[in-house]
Amino acid sequence: MTAGRAARRALHVLLGAVVLLPYAGLAWLLAGIVASGVGPVAVTLLVGPAVLVGAGVLVLPGVRELATAAARTLLDPAPGELPEPAPAPGAGGRVRAAGWLLFCVVCGTLGAATVLLVIPQSVGLLSAPWQPLPGLPTGADAWWTPVAGLALLPVAVVVPVLLGGLQARLAPRMLGPTPAERLAAELLRTRERADRQAGRARLARELHDSVGHALTVTTLQAGAAATVLDSDPAFVRRALESIAETGRAALDDLDHVLGVLRDDEGGGPASSAPVRDLDALDGLLAGARTAGMDLSAEVDSVAGIPATVSRELYRLAQEALTNALRHADPGPVELCLRRGPDGVELRVVNPAGGQGPGTRQGRGLAGAAERVALLGGTLSAAPHGGRWVLRASLPVQGGAR
Numbered sequence: 001m002t003a004g005r006a007a008r009r010a011l012h013v014l015l016g017a018v019v020l021l022p023y024a025g026l027a028w029l030l031a032g033i034v035a036s037g038v039g040p041v042a043v044t045l046l047v048g049p050a051v052l053v054g055a056g057v058l059v060l061p062g063v064r065e066l067a068t069a070a071a072r073t074l075l076d077p078a079p080g081e082l083p084e085p086a087p088a089p090g091a092g093g094r095v096r097a098a099g100w101l102l103f104c105v106v107c108g109t110l111g112a113a114t115v116l117l118v119i120p121q122s123v124g125l126l127s128a129p130w131q132p133l134p135g136l137p138t139g140a141d142a143w144w145t146p147v148a149g150l151a152l153l154p155v156a157v158v159v160p161v162l163l164g165g166l167q168a169r170l171a172p173r174m175l176g177p178t179p180a181e182r183l184a185a186e187l188l189r190t191r192e193r194a195d196r197q198a199g200r201a202r203l204a205r206e207l208h209d210s211v212g213h214a215l216t217v218t219t220l221q222a223g224a225a226a227t228v229l230d231s232d233p234a235f236v237r238r239a240l241e242s243i244a245e246t247g248r249a250a251l252d253d254l255d256h257v258l259g260v261l262r263d264d265e266g267g268g269p270a271s272s273a274p275v276r277d278l279d280a281l282d283g284l285l286a287g288a289r290t291a292g293m294d295l296s297a298e299v300d301s302v303a304g305i306p307a308t309v310s311r312e313l314y315r316l317a318q319e320a321l322t323n324a325l326r327h328a329d330p331g332p333v334e335l336c337l338r339r340g341p342d343g344v345e346l347r348v349v350n351p352a353g354g355q356g357p358g359t360r361q362g363r364g365l366a367g368a369a370e371r372v373a374l375l376g377g378t379l380s381a382a383p384h385g386g387r388w389v390l391r392a393s394l395p396v397q398g399g400a401r
Contacts, residue, residue, distance in 0.1 A: 005076050006157075006161045006164070008073075008074040008075070008076060008164075009074065009075055009076070009160075009161055009164025009165060009167070009168060010111070010157065010160035010161050010164050011074055012070065012071065012074035012075055012104075012164055012167060013104075013107050013108055013111040013160045013163045013164045013167065014108055014111055014112060014115075014160060015070065015074075015104070015108060016104035016105045016106070016107050016108020016109065016111070017105075017108035017109055017111065017112035018108070019101060019104060019105050019108065020105045020108060020109060023105075063094070063097055063098075063101070064093055064094060064096075064097035064175065067097055067100055067101060067104075067175060068175045071167070071168075071171045071175055074164075075164065075167055075168040075171055076168070077168055077171055077172060092178045092180070093177075093178050093181065096174050096175070096178070097174075097175065099174060100170075100171070100174040100175055103167075103170070103174070104167065107163045107166070107167060110159070110163060111159060111160040111163050114155065114156060114159040114160070115156045115159075115160065118152055118153070118155050118156040119153075119156055121149075121152060122149040122150070122152045122153045122156070123149070124136065124149070125145040125146065125148050125149030125152065126145070126146050126149035126150070128142040128145040128146075128149075129142040129143065129145060129146065214246045214247065214249065214250035214253075215250075216291075216322050216325050216326055217242075217243075217246050217287050217288065217290075217291045217322075217325065218243045218246050218247060220291035220292055220325055221239045221242055221243050221246075221287075221290055221291045221292075222239070222243060224239060224290075224291065224292045225239035225240065238290055239290055239291075242286070242287050242290040242291075245283070245287075246287055276311065276314050276315070276318075277307060277310035277311045277313075277314045278302040278305060278310045278313055278314050278337075279302065279310070280314060281299065281302070281314060281317060281337075284314070284317060284318055284321065285297050285321075285335070288321045288324075288325065288333075291325060293321070293324065293325060293333055294330075294331065294332045294333060295321075295332075295333045295334075295335065296332065296333070296334050296335070297334075297335040297336070297337075298335070298336045298337070298338075299335075299336075299337045300337055300338055300339045301339065302337075304396075305344060305396055306396060308375065309344065309375060309394045309396055312368075312371055312372065312375060312394065313337070313344060313346050313392070313394065315368065316346055316348075316368055316372075316379070316390070316392050317335060317337075317346060317348065319365060319368060320335075320348035320350075320381075320390045321333070321335075321348070323365075323388075324348070324350040324388075328350045328351045328352065328388065329351040329352075330351070331350065331351035332350075332351075333348070333349070333350040333351075334347075334348070334349045334350075335347070335348050336348075339396075342395055342396075343377070343393060343394050343395040343396045344393070344394050344396050345391065345392070345393045345394075346390075346391070346392045346393075346394075347389070347390070347391050347392075348389075348390045349387050349388070349389050349390075350387065350388050351386070351387060351388070352383045352386055352387050352388040365379075365381050365390075368392075372392055372394065375394055375395070376394070376395050377392060377393050377394035377395060378392070378393050379391070379392045379393075380392075
């Protein structure tokens, strides 16, 4: 143990004697009143409230926090042994804190008594050869008293330090979290982990939906442009412009995801989230057509659709078109977005090709089904009559327009 740690622990012990002083003063005052000869009723009226107030101070809000802060600063426990107390400790935590204060008072009384007794005795022994003192030899006969005085001085230091070490061992048990607080802290950590996992799942979904779609569209657009590079320069120009626009949108999405990850790791503020909803549907359809898709679309007005529903429908359309570009045989693709009296329905139909339900129910559609269910809607994606049909229905209050 270093000298600094020993000194801090001894100081913490002596603070217990400071806590005792107001109680000792109150006891001395009450004893003087009783000795003055007042009646038993007056004594009861004085002593009863004084005892209640003195005991109540021990369980006041904030006492445990102060005791914990003092113990963490002066007793220097091992890291993690004495965490921050709960903001609103229960009765068990306050009772334990009151017990800790009483224990500190006892230790402080022992430590202070040792210091107050040992130091005068040591001074007397050191001065005995030169100054006559009652009960001690003087002159040459007191040759041994300076040696005894020097040997007695360390006791005034060792006792408080040992008591401080005992307090350091017991502080985590008496000031540490109660079982209920441990359970609450574990639940909080579990909730935080779940929130982080949900956030990472959302970021993975964003990457899958946006960047995955962008890569699919730009790859097909570049391939289509390469085949007509000499014969249709106008188409090549449109394809390159669409590739550039799709790439910029994908970079915005990727920058947002990386910004959220940096913020989650304390590396800096996240960039603002790019908004993709049904207002951007025309651009999505145009990009699919530029990539070579034979796409026909019927879209009702999207005005008034809640933002959450609008974003989810956009993502569903994006997922359906991306899967059609990746997996479907060449052929016409139909997209229909209808407003009804109870909500909005999205229907995307494309050639099924050689894939079955197992090949199409990937990560994107599985996650979409969960999100649609959370919004109170339904989602189905399955082959029907040689074509692949995705149908989603989401409720919208006041859906008919």
